[in-house]
């Protein structure tokens with residue numbers, strides 16, 4: 001997606017050869033016009049697989065999932081990282097390492113919002129090692145719902161996450177693919 005590449009080049013910065021900072025558009029401040037376009041693009045790619053719900057994990061996946069779900073006309077669910085008093089006991093909980101925080105966290109979804117009749121589209125902002133996406137995939141598997149695919153805004157192809165999920169036979173679409181962050185330069189796949 002050319003627009004997203006452009007915005008990453010304008011507003012993004014390289015933190016290390018492993019980490020890109022996108023706080024100006026995705027991860028802290030959010031650009032609604034850009035997010036809406038990204039939502040349209042994911043909806044175009046996945047509409048034919050008829051998702052009934054979009055699933056993400058808080059917090060950076062939320063604006064994008066809202067945009068995708070809004071385009072598809074379906075609800076979206078964000079997995080919580082902290083148990084709320086309003087959440088019942090009937091919860092799918094998965095333990096995932098956090099790439100940016102360097103700790104292990106739980107992600108939780110109340111079982112009432114994903115049923116075996118659902119067709120789930122997972123959406124997230126950035127994929128590195130794929131732990132967050134794999135946690136969401138395990139929740140979908142446990143619910144008995146069908147997983148229609150995984151949509152990732154920014155895939156860092158020099159880390160194994162996207163590749164490993166495709167190797168599981170899961171349709172995985174990225175809007176842009178970064179092949180390298182070496183020496184402070186953001187390099188995209190063609």
Ligand code: 5GP
Pocket residue numbers: 018019020021022027060097098099100124125126127128129130131132133161
């Ligand atoms: P993974 O679980 O695939 O290793 O990491 C995915 C999560 O970590 C994403 O939800 C994303 O928010 C965060 N993350 C991974 N790589 C980066 C990065 O280079 N920059 C930022 N800002 N977040 C990242």
